[in-house]
Structure formats: C-alpha cells, structure tokens
Amino acid sequence: MLNKILGIASIISIALVGYLVFFWAPIESSMGIVQKIMYIHVPSIWLTFLALFIAFLCSIGYLWKRAEIYDVVALCMVEIGVIFCGITLITGSIWAKPTWNTYWTWDARLTTTLILFLIFVGYLLLRKFMDYGEQQARFAAVVGIIGFLDVPLIHQSVTWWRTLHQPSTVFSTKKNVIDTPLLVMLLLSLLAFSFLLAFIASKRIELELKSRKFQKQIANLPQDHH
Amino acid sequence: MLSEIWTIFIKDLRLDLRRMENFFSMFFFSVIILLVFAFAMPADKDSHIIFAPGTFWVTFLLSGILSLNKSFQLEKENACMESLLISPISRGSIFLGKLFGNIIFIMIIQCLIIPLFSLFFYSGFLDHFFSLMLLSVISAVGFSSLGTLLSGLTTDLRFKEILLPILLFPLLIPLLLASVRIMQGILIGEGFSGELDWLKLLIGFDLIFLIISYLIFDFVAEM
Amino acid sequence: MPQTKTQVLKIDKLSKDFGYRQVLKGVDMDLAAGELTLLLGKNGAGKSTLMKIISGLVLPSGGKISFKGQDTKKNPQNLRKSLGMISHQTMFYGDLTAEENLLFFSKLKKVSSPREKIEGALHRTGLRKFAQIPVKTFSSGMNKRLNIAKLMVMDPELLLLDEPYTGLDYDSIEFFNDYLAEFKKKGGTVLLITHQIDISFELCDKIAIMQNGVAASHMKTASYTYDDLIEEYQKR
The missing domain is CATH 3.40.50.300 (P-loop containing nucleotide triphosphate hydrolases)
Structure with missing residues (x-):
C-alpha cells in the first residue's frame, strides 16, 4: 500500500517538476539552459548522502542488534546511493563541459564524489565476492561504517589539495547568485527525488526480503540422503 | 593486555625472521617499482625532484599491501587464528599485536628504500633521512590500522589480492595526500613546520582509524 | 548409580x-x-x-x-x-618449534611456570627430542601428540x-x-x-x-x- 502511494507520488511529482523546470523556471542568466541539469545534479548528491547515511546507521544497527533487516536496508541504501552517486558524476560532467569547457576537473567536490563512489562500489564488490550469510552482513557493515566516516577526512584533504594548486574562482561565485525561483525549483525537485528514493528503496527492500526468504526455503527443502 | 600484545608482536616478528622470503620479496618488489618509475619518468633531475614525493608514497602503498596480505596469511595456515581466538585474550590485543608487527615490517623496508631512492632519483633525499623516517612512522600507523582491519576481513575471501587494494586505497587518500604534501615541505627544507595543517590531518587520520579499527576488529575476528 | x-x-x-x-x-x-x-x-x-x-x-x-x-x-x-580444543587442523605455527609454540600459547593463557610444564608435557607425549624442531616438519601423528601436550600444559x-x-x-x-x-x-x-x-x-x-x-x-x-x-x- 505504502509502496503504491510512494510510486504514484513520485510519478506525479517528477512529471510536475519536469514540466515546471522547462516551462516555469527562468533560464539562468550566466549559464543558460544547461543550468537546468542542476535540478537533477543537486538532488542526486543530496540523496546520495542521505542514502549512505542511512546505510551507515543501519550498519551500526546490524553490528549492534544482529537483525537481518538492518543488513537488507544497508545493502539497498548503498545500491541506491551508488546509483545516485553515478548520476551525480555523469550530470556533473555534462554540466562541466559547457561551463568550464572540460568534462572532468579535479575540483574538490567532484573528486570527493568520485572517491565516495569508489568506496561504495568496493562495498558492493565485497558483498559479491562473499556468499550470503551472517559473515557477509558483518563484513559489509564494517566497510559501510569506516567508508562513511572517512568522507569528511577525504573532503577536507581534497579541498586543501586543490586550493593549493589553483584558486577555485568558478566555484566561489557560483553559489551566491541563486535567486528565489531557482531555489524553489531546486527544493521542489529535491522533494520529487526524495519520493523516488523512498519508492525505489521500499521496492528494493521488499524484493531483497522476498528473494532471501525464497532462497532459504529452497536451501532448507527436506532432502533425501543417499 | 600489554603483555599479550607484546607476546603476539614478538611471535609475528619471529615468524617473519624465520620466513625471510616474505621480507625479501617485499623489498625487491619495492626496488622493482622504483625501477619502473625511473623508466617511466623524464630523466632530468628537475622532474625527479617534482615527482619524488608521489613516487615514494605510491611505492609505500604498493609494498605495504604485501605486508598486510602476509600478516593474516600466517595465521590462516594450520588454522592458527582459531587457536589464537580461543585463547583468553581480547580481540583488541590481537589487532594491536598484528598492527605493531606490520608497522615494524614497513619501517624496516622504508629504512632501506629511502637510501635507494636517493641513489636512483634525488640525492638530497638522504639529508632528510630522519624526518622521512619519522613521517613514515606516522603514515604507517594510519596505513596499518585500516590495513590490518581490512586484511583481517579479506583473508578468507576469493580474489583477496585485488579486493584489499580496492577497499583500502580510496580510504587512504587523505593519508596519501597528506604524506605527499608534508614530504614536499621536508624536501624543500621546511621540515614538518611547513605543512602543519596537513600534519594535523595526518595525525587525526591516524587516531580516528586506530581507535575505530581497534573497536571494530571484534566483528572481523568472528568466523 | x-x-x-x-x-x-x-x-x-x-x-x-x-x-x-x-x-x-x-x-x-x-x-x-x-x-x-x-x-x-x-x-x-x-x-x-x-x-x-x-x-x-x-x-x-x-x-x-x-x-x-x-x-x-x-x-x-x-x-x-x-577451554582446550583439538580440531582437524594442527593449530600450530609451522615455522616455530614445538617448544616455542607451546610457550607462546601458554603465555597468552598466563600459565604459571610454563617451562617446567612444557618440559613435562613434551616428555610425557614422547616429543622431547623434537622440541627444538619446527612444527612444519612434524607428521600428523606428532602434531596430534603436540596438541595433547598443549592440553597438558594448559590444564583446561x-x-x-x-x-x-x-x-x-x-x-x-x-x-x-x-x-x-x-x-x-x-x-x-x-x-x-x-x-x-x-x-x-x-x-x-x-x-x-x-x-x-x-x-x-x-x-x-x-x-x-x-x-x-x-x-x-x-x-x-
């Protein structure tokens, strides 16, 4: 039921936001039409952090309580986080090309996002290299916790690393020229994407729970020995 | 507690001494990496100075991985780890014993690599031997803390040789950046005072991951 | 009864x-x-x-x-x-000698006067003359006996x-x-x-x-x- 409501809500809100982005929101003066990708880019990175933060809490929860549901939620949140992180990187590159005339620049935020992406791809690889079980959940939780805790340190170090090489003039002016319709639009699309996140998460968690239950039933079928 | 850590540390050291092939393979691996860098880099002295810190720390990371891989390999043979785990000691002691073993092993390699480095690339290197050794110790603490935790985690897995660097290297980026930057400061004669912020970051990294890895190792040590 | x-x-x-x-x-x-x-x-x-x-x-x-x-x-x-345990695997460090192995584990367990106990246990299990030999050269029977010696030292x-x-x-x-x-x-x-x-x-x-x-x-x-x-x- 909740699933359905979330699904309908995300479809309607994304359609609405799609309409508003192109027919209501003004075209930003300095960057032009390409600025509209921001309505995907910015919510994506926020939701990446949200998903990975939930995964972090669930990882702690798993090690503490050892209840499988924490593991399921952590896994699904990392998967979603990695997807949104990938969207952030791709939309970031598309945006970067007309704005800074390059697809990739070693900007602090971009670099941190890339490292974040790599850490949690590592998390998913670790899970792939292990068989399902309590140990898989435990090890993944360990990586989920240290991976998330490392993010502030990575961001700090990458920021210092860049600022000493070249002053980031482009980035400093970017943020303070945001006018009200743009901000409203951004918050609206964030809301729409949050619905989408909640919908995908609830579907994915349901699917994972069903799949595990099914696998357990198969594995524990009464067998005829010899 | 301290005596347990010491006992495990001494045992690891003794095993390393009996198995010098571990040490030699790690040392020659480092030498070969240096050689590869020497071929890959422009041959003039100026670019050697520019590339020296990066080259040095990449060598550190790659050879350090070997040290980590062997650390728990020794325990897995004959299921010694089980024997260790049913002993009435805390998992934290096992972690710290292994951690110190790894740090010492890395330091011995560094001791040999620094002179070699100055020979191959940049002769000014040797003037700062003690500063560089001190920096290596500080970096080795953070490297080994996370590394010991993660190698404990990957020892039993398929493709562990590839999985360990995949998990470890992204997490180590603050440490790598800080070490490179502090080393640049040392090489231009500023010592540690030139890059105090980076030093603080590096020490902070060490402390955070030393404590977290120590606390979380309990969960890695279960079977 | x-x-x-x-x-x-x-x-x-x-x-x-x-x-x-x-x-x-x-x-x-x-x-x-x-x-x-x-x-x-x-x-x-x-x-x-x-x-x-x-x-x-x-x-x-x-x-x-x-x-x-x-x-x-x-x-x-x-x-x-x-606790004392014997399992399929030898549970000893192959590169350490029999005596070093026993000494290591008895230190972790804080056995009092370990050297005498180890001496006695190796004697009883007939491994005394192999005490200074790396365990990796032991046969499986000798390994089992060394495990028994370990139990004697640990006194579980x-x-x-x-x-x-x-x-x-x-x-x-x-x-x-x-x-x-x-x-x-x-x-x-x-x-x-x-x-x-x-x-x-x-x-x-x-x-x-x-x-x-x-x-x-x-x-x-x-x-x-x-x-x-x-x-x-x-x-x-």
Whole structure:
C-alpha cells in the first residue's frame, strides 16, 4: 500500500517538476539552459548522502542488534546511493563541459564524489565476492561504517589539495547568485527525488526480503540422503 | 593486555625472521617499482625532484599491501587464528599485536628504500633521512590500522589480492595526500613546520582509524 | 548409580544458519563435570559447527550456551580460560618449534611456570627430542601428540575434541585414552566427536546423536552396550 502511494507520488511529482523546470523556471542568466541539469545534479548528491547515511546507521544497527533487516536496508541504501552517486558524476560532467569547457576537473567536490563512489562500489564488490550469510552482513557493515566516516577526512584533504594548486574562482561565485525561483525549483525537485528514493528503496527492500526468504526455503527443502 | 600484545608482536616478528622470503620479496618488489618509475619518468633531475614525493608514497602503498596480505596469511595456515581466538585474550590485543608487527615490517623496508631512492632519483633525499623516517612512522600507523582491519576481513575471501587494494586505497587518500604534501615541505627544507595543517590531518587520520579499527576488529575476528 | 553432578555446560535451543541453509535447528545438551559426551552423526550433520559455536569461534543464530551458569555471549573470557580444543587442523605455527609454540600459547593463557610444564608435557607425549624442531616438519601423528601436550600444559576444564584419534598410532590412542580417563577423574568435561566409536565407547558417559541439525544427549546406562549404540546409530 505504502509502496503504491510512494510510486504514484513520485510519478506525479517528477512529471510536475519536469514540466515546471522547462516551462516555469527562468533560464539562468550566466549559464543558460544547461543550468537546468542542476535540478537533477543537486538532488542526486543530496540523496546520495542521505542514502549512505542511512546505510551507515543501519550498519551500526546490524553490528549492534544482529537483525537481518538492518543488513537488507544497508545493502539497498548503498545500491541506491551508488546509483545516485553515478548520476551525480555523469550530470556533473555534462554540466562541466559547457561551463568550464572540460568534462572532468579535479575540483574538490567532484573528486570527493568520485572517491565516495569508489568506496561504495568496493562495498558492493565485497558483498559479491562473499556468499550470503551472517559473515557477509558483518563484513559489509564494517566497510559501510569506516567508508562513511572517512568522507569528511577525504573532503577536507581534497579541498586543501586543490586550493593549493589553483584558486577555485568558478566555484566561489557560483553559489551566491541563486535567486528565489531557482531555489524553489531546486527544493521542489529535491522533494520529487526524495519520493523516488523512498519508492525505489521500499521496492528494493521488499524484493531483497522476498528473494532471501525464497532462497532459504529452497536451501532448507527436506532432502533425501543417499 | 600489554603483555599479550607484546607476546603476539614478538611471535609475528619471529615468524617473519624465520620466513625471510616474505621480507625479501617485499623489498625487491619495492626496488622493482622504483625501477619502473625511473623508466617511466623524464630523466632530468628537475622532474625527479617534482615527482619524488608521489613516487615514494605510491611505492609505500604498493609494498605495504604485501605486508598486510602476509600478516593474516600466517595465521590462516594450520588454522592458527582459531587457536589464537580461543585463547583468553581480547580481540583488541590481537589487532594491536598484528598492527605493531606490520608497522615494524614497513619501517624496516622504508629504512632501506629511502637510501635507494636517493641513489636512483634525488640525492638530497638522504639529508632528510630522519624526518622521512619519522613521517613514515606516522603514515604507517594510519596505513596499518585500516590495513590490518581490512586484511583481517579479506583473508578468507576469493580474489583477496585485488579486493584489499580496492577497499583500502580510496580510504587512504587523505593519508596519501597528506604524506605527499608534508614530504614536499621536508624536501624543500621546511621540515614538518611547513605543512602543519596537513600534519594535523595526518595525525587525526591516524587516531580516528586506530581507535575505530581497534573497536571494530571484534566483528572481523568472528568466523 | 547416576548421581547428580555439577553442570558445566548447558546448551539451550541452539540454532545456526550458514548461508541460506539452517545447519543447526535445535540442539540441547547438558554436560556435567567428570563426564565425557560422545557426539555422533553423519558427515555434514553439523557436529564441527556445534564445536565451533561452543568454543565461541562462531556465534549462534539463536539459542543460548551457558558455562558454569554464565551466558558465554556476555562473558566469553570465562569459557576461554578453561577451554582446550583439538580440531582437524594442527593449530600450530609451522615455522616455530614445538617448544616455542607451546610457550607462546601458554603465555597468552598466563600459565604459571610454563617451562617446567612444557618440559613435562613434551616428555610425557614422547616429543622431547623434537622440541627444538619446527612444527612444519612434524607428521600428523606428532602434531596430534603436540596438541595433547598443549592440553597438558594448559590444564583446561572443558575439552572439545574433533576427531582427535585420526593419525594416532595404537600406543598413542591408548595413551590419549588414559589421559582422558585421568582428566575425567579430575572433574573435567569432554565433548568428543569421532567416527572411531569403538575406541571411545568405554570412556563415554553420555551419547548424543546429531541428525538433520537436531541433537539431544542421553545417559549411557550400565546395560547399554556397544551393539546397542551401533543399532541406535544406524536406525537414524
């Protein structure tokens, strides 16, 4: 039921936001039409952090309580986080090309996002290299916790690393020229994407729970020995 | 507690001494990496100075991985780890014993690599031997803390040789950046005072991951 | 006559999942001081898993183990202090000598005056002249004897033995059984997994047969013979 409501809500809100982005929101003066990708880019990175933060809490929860549901939620949140992180990187590159005339620049935020992406791809690889079980959940939780805790340190170090090489003039002016319709639009699309996140998460968690239950039933079928 | 850590540390050291092939393979691996860098880099002295810190720390990371891989390999043979785990000691002691073993092993390699480095690339290197050794110790603490935790985690897995660097290297980026930057400061004669912020970051990294890895190792040590 | 003995280890509704499969479904067991329990079952029935769970190497998915009335989850050190174990693997460092291995583990256990005890144990197990040789050169029988020497040095109260007889020659089996008898007399508790039922039948006080992840122990009464056991085992 909740699933359905979330699904309908995300479809309607994304359609609405799609309409508003192109027919209501003004075209930003300095960057032009390409600025509209921001309505995907910015919510994506926020939701990446949200998903990975939930995964972090669930990882702690798993090690503490050892209840499988924490593991399921952590896994699904990392998967979603990695997807949104990938969207952030791709939309970031598309945006970067007309704005800074390059697809990739070693900007602090971009670099941190890339490292974040790599850490949690590592998390998913670790899970792939292990068989399902309590140990898989435990090890993944360990990586989920240290991976998330490392993010502030990575961001700090990458920021210092860049600022000493070249002053980031482009980035400093970017943020303070945001006018009200743009901000409203951004918050609206964030809301729409949050619905989408909640919908995908609830579907994915349901699917994972069903799949595990099914696998357990198969594995524990009464067998005829010899 | 301290005596347990010491006992495990001494045992690891003794095993390393009996198995010098571990040490030699790690040392020659480092030498070969240096050689590869020497071929890959422009041959003039100026670019050697520019590339020296990066080259040095990449060598550190790659050879350090070997040290980590062997650390728990020794325990897995004959299921010694089980024997260790049913002993009435805390998992934290096992972690710290292994951690110190790894740090010492890395330091011995560094001791040999620094002179070699100055020979191959940049002769000014040797003037700062003690500063560089001190920096290596500080970096080795953070490297080994996370590394010991993660190698404990990957020892039993398929493709562990590839999985360990995949998990470890992204997490180590603050440490790598800080070490490179502090080393640049040392090489231009500023010592540690030139890059105090980076030093603080590096020490902070060490402390955070030393404590977290120590606390979380309990969960890695279960079977 | 069965008398009431002090309970040492109590296993309550123990279950364990490995991957998707439930390996242990409900194991209840009661081990008392001075008793040897024989744990039987087909390969893959979950016997070794049970041993690992009791020793604390593997955490159970459900159920409870208490050692001397204390939950082992809450206080694992208490059990580890009194635990001795022999498993399929040698559990010694191949590059260290027999003596160094024993010294290392006795230091971790804080055994008092370890050197004399090690000397004595190596002597009793006939390994004295091999004391200074790296363990990796040992035969499997010598490894087993070194494990027995380790038990003698550690002086545990609870023994978990997983196939301890494999690789032992006839004399050593005799010797090991004498050790177990003596151990029982001192009030020690033993859980023994073996396929060589004939060797250990004399010694055992309780029998547990594990099947499909379920096991429960019963006493070996005076009238219960070796043939009764074989019959009971094969009926499963």
